[in-house]
Amino acid sequence: MSIKFNVNGFPYEVQAADYAPDTTINAFLREHLHLTATKYMCLEGGCGSCVCVIRRRHPVTQEVQSRAANSCLTLLNTCDDAEIMTDEGLGNQLSGYHPIQKRLAQLNGTQCGYCSPGFVMNMYGLLEQHRGQVSMSQVEDAFGGNICRCTGYRPILDAMKSFAVDSNIEVPAECVDIEDSFELLCPRTGQSCRGSCSRPPLRDQGGSHWYWPKSLTELFGALSQVANGELYMLVAGNTAHGVYRRPRDIRHFIDVNMVPELRQYSIETDHLLLGGNVTLTDAMQVFLLAAKRPGFEYCAQLWQHFNLIANVPVRNNGTLAGNISIKKQHFEFPSDVFITFEALDVHVLVYDNPSTQRVMNLLSYLSDTTSKLVLGGFILKAYPKDRFLFRSYKILPRAQNVHAYVNAGFLIEWQDIQRRIVHSARICFGNIRPEYIHDDQLEQLLPGRDLYDPATVAQIFQQLPASLQPEERPPEASPEYRQLLACSLLYKFLLATAPKERVRERFRTGGLLLERPLSSGSQSFETIKKNYPVTQPVQKLEGLIQCSGEAMYMNDLLTTSNAVHCAFVTAKRVGATIEQIDPSAALQCKGVVAFYSAKDIPGSNNFVLMDQFSPEVDEIFAGGRVKYFDQPLGVIAALTHDTAVYAATLVVVTYARDQRKIYTTMNQVLAEKQTDRIVSKSKDPVEPLKMPPLAPGDVLGRGILELESQYHFTMEPQTTIVVPLDNILQVYCATQWMDCTQGAIAHMLGVTVNSIQLQVRRVGGAYGAKVTRCNLVACATALVASKLRRPARFVQTIESMMETLGKRWACRSDYEFRARANGSIIMLSNNYYEDAGCNLNENVVDFLTLPILRNVYNLTDSNYRTQGSAIRTDAPSSTWCRAPGSAEGIAMTETALEHIAFTCQLDPADVRLVNLQPGNKMVQLLPKFLASTEYRKRRDQINLFNSQNRWRKRGLGLALMSFPLNTTVAFNYPVTVAIYHEDGSVVISHGGIEIGQGVNTKAAQVAAFVLGVPLDHVRVEASNTVSGANSMLTANSMTSEMIGLAVRKACDTLNKRLAPLKERLGPRATWVQVLQAAFLQSVFLVATESYRLGDIPNYNIFGLSLTELELDILTGNHLIRRVDILEDAGDSLSPHIDVGQVEGAFVMGLGYYLTEHLVYDRQTGQILTNRTWNYHPPGAKDIPIDFRIELLQKSPNPVGFMRSKATGEPALCLAVGALFAMQHAIQSARSDAGLPREWVRLGAPTTPETVVLNSGSQVEAFALQ
């Protein structure tokens, strides 16, 4: 039995029995066709890196539908007769690039480029689906499922919106090449596909069966093959696997996509019928049509709600029945389909066999235990709008693509619509506790009552909190928040639907949900023509190949078919000693090749180099006492990735009894005064400041700032491939520091360093995660490859990365201040603690935090005291994460300044102005920035807005930064520049790593400038440990400058060698003529130079940000209305790249402060947020609506390379302004709530939960008047 389909127009036929039954098209494209443009990371529909486009014929309409799909979830066996389009098929260097690919590259929409193919294909799918007719807002809405950790999205959205019919984005003219109709050719006959081929069932070698029914009768025929007790699955989109993993032992897979009865719909006068397996996207199309018919106007609201379910590719393939089936199998699942349908009393059509249908309500269906039921359809009744009122709500932790904190649906039937007397009510809430769906009490209370009568409203909110008793279910939000939120949603409903005159004017905006207009941005910078291409805003060197998916990442490298795949086995008892490891069950698993643990390591069991950054051993595999939950204790090698991951769970570990108490948080250590875990540089207590007596008007205060950790969330997973060659190991590792990876592997194997050779073409996102943490995977892979003498591949899953690897150092600051009435600081003290995890490696406390703490302020030894301590906890060793230590340092001092302003009741800008260090550059910058951003005027406007709105509040937050760039660890950055005499083209290889920060582009710009050749003559080749031997880490924002400087040195050397020839040949000699002459005279056309310590001294980078946001006090959701950033980049080497770094760093900071919440089991130390399902970096609609970036003009850096400054990290520090804007807004809400004026502790992250729980809202006070 074969499966036939087209990929990029080429027909393929595969013997389905040769593949595992759950092979995804991602695995097939990458591993079998070696089409690697389609990437993967999360494997659960949550990141978008795997998006491709699938065209198939609809079994009912016979129309060819073209849809973006997550290839990581789509099963190969559901693609029979389909046409699959991948990014390399869309455009490439041979056939020419597609306009989407070109536009994304031209508008600077790529940095590391790992996400780019997914964005391109999602856009292509959108355009095809709508025949090229999309609006800007449709485009902006469509990328909720595509995460980009680098760019901050603004340039991506600009590029994509430029294809919209209403686009106002300026771009080079190009035509949009989207066909009007698609012909789907049958891969069997080559003729137009009619979608009518029928296929016999298939049994694969593992004993699983696949069926492709074309009718209900065939479907039940297939079900009849399922024996009692055997597991089966009706496969529609297979997207439920992205939420709850499919059981491994499914025996029967029945593809229901071609069963017409399940895919049809009809709109009748009194009801709407939707087939069970209508996709969510198709259902939304039907809602739009139905909303125009009397009785179905409520479908417009359903469309709005469904638009918040998952993301476009998931909705394109996920179906209604699939969603409800998740709810049936996991009753706690906060299904949005269920909550809206249950509120609307939707009934389901259920088949027991092809000829017996039953109609039942949803709850009966969920509790029906009859086996082999097929959910045939959904019946939605007509609800004439003069008799019914329907609204539904979904509140999320970020703008899109997250399941609900709480969702709700309310349906009111009027007895008397004029008097607003209720006949009946359906009041439904989701994600409270599994058995609570309807609020029965309210449903009984409301009939016969005026819904908006003050007494009714009062009674509703007296009663509701008692019946809403959310269960505690981490990592879900707290019960307290979910209870308040559910009440708020009903209150919102009443505010929104009550006649205007019955709602107090100040309350009215409380009825609205935050509406986000289209976002836009502006970027201003200066260029210096005489230095071109340096300072020129050029396109990124690799931009096009990144957008077409041709850019190669580690996992795109081919290895021979005997390669093995690896997965970690981890320890689950922190503090216990490993007594025995029994891998026998795993080794018996088909396809498992080997298991190795600490005892198999021939050299040192340590994945870091013992140096100034890492004084302690970081074990590759736990050897004795387990240091943290999920510490790797061994590695499984297997023939496939899935087998390795599965087999790793079969290894049995026995632990010796160990009663030692574990400490999983800093606060626990501090509360229990575990002094041996608190490590300060200075052993002596800090001498207190001598205080003058308090003068009249002086203020005192103290506070605590807590900043939790942050996961790096690189889109390219931690990846290493090791290939034994001759008698060395060739290592392809996604590392930011080749020298360290090379050394760690050599020490681990006990071999000489020269027998480990690395090559790194590029890294798909790093942010510190791949400085040393990548070595854990690198060492494990090298061990496997060296033991087996065969290629080994290790791509960590997102769960494994989040579980096993350290993240940003969490931080706590206990500060105290005394200030004059004008805010001038008399004394500021700051005791800060940073969470090291299980060892003190990569300590940021004194190295990175301390030097930044005084920021731009006049904090001297006579008014400032600080002491920092690292705290050892039983957690993975914390590591550097973009702006490590410095983001925390700026946040601590800026928070203290805000707090002082709050206490003095002064404007925060004024308090900053009086405290600036005399002579600091900020003395000039701040007043100008306040003027250019219209700070004073906007603050007044915001205060006026706040006084007029009870439930909507705005805030303005200012942040200042002086970021000290520390170059004292930059020992070596070697660079080789070679010129080819044949055509004068130039190649560079350097010891830095292209991680998306644009080091290659900047290096090429410098070489082109110094050698005087066009930029397109220069290319940059992969970094390696021969020409890049001994290179320092690519981190600390500084590498581009160091490499640029070394490139200039090398080019100067070459110029010197060529100078005599140039002089001899005269000015008319061409570049190539000079080179050919040089070649014949044996001039050496290769130069190797290095950056040396001290070539660039330390300097400071200045920045300012002003963040304006709006809060919905009832839900805690926010909109970032506008952000202005002014950053001093010196003479920017490459302004598009630098603007991109500023935007991307700032947006990563927004994630840190607002959406990214790591939740742990405090007893065991286990991380509970280890997936895209529960960890939320910002998405495309979380960025500032109006994002204005200015690189400071006429501000050359006298000590910088070509007068430039670094840009990679600093702007992340400026995102702390969002917290101050929050404080501003929350204070207004608290004052309205009648709370005493007091400072609110906001830290990282400040989520909607924090906002609601700190805004003083009292359910009993919810009223309309």
Ligand SMILES: Cc1cc2nc3c(=O)[nH]c(=O)nc-3n(C[C@H](O)[C@H](O)[C@H](O)COP(=O)(O)OP(=O)(O)OC[C@H]3O[C@@H](n4cnc5c(N)ncnc54)[C@H](O)[C@@H]3O)c2cc1C
């Ligand atoms: C990243 C992501 C985000 C998501 N976010 C949300 C969200 O915010 N809100 C929300 O509500 N949901 C969300 N979902 C869930 C999503 O809506 C479902 O995954 C999808 O609807 C399942 O449909 P499917 O066709 O892919 O089902 P499949 O995965 O194909 O099947 C799932 C189950 O349904 C059964 N089944 C399928 N068809 C039938 C039938 N006709 N009769 C009986 N049983 C059947 C199958 O046997 C199987 O057990 C999200 C999913 C992902 C991956």
Ligand code: FES
């Ligand atoms: S890999 Fe498919 S969505 Fe992340």
Ligand code: FES
């Ligand atoms: S460019 Fe988007 S993740 Fe790196």
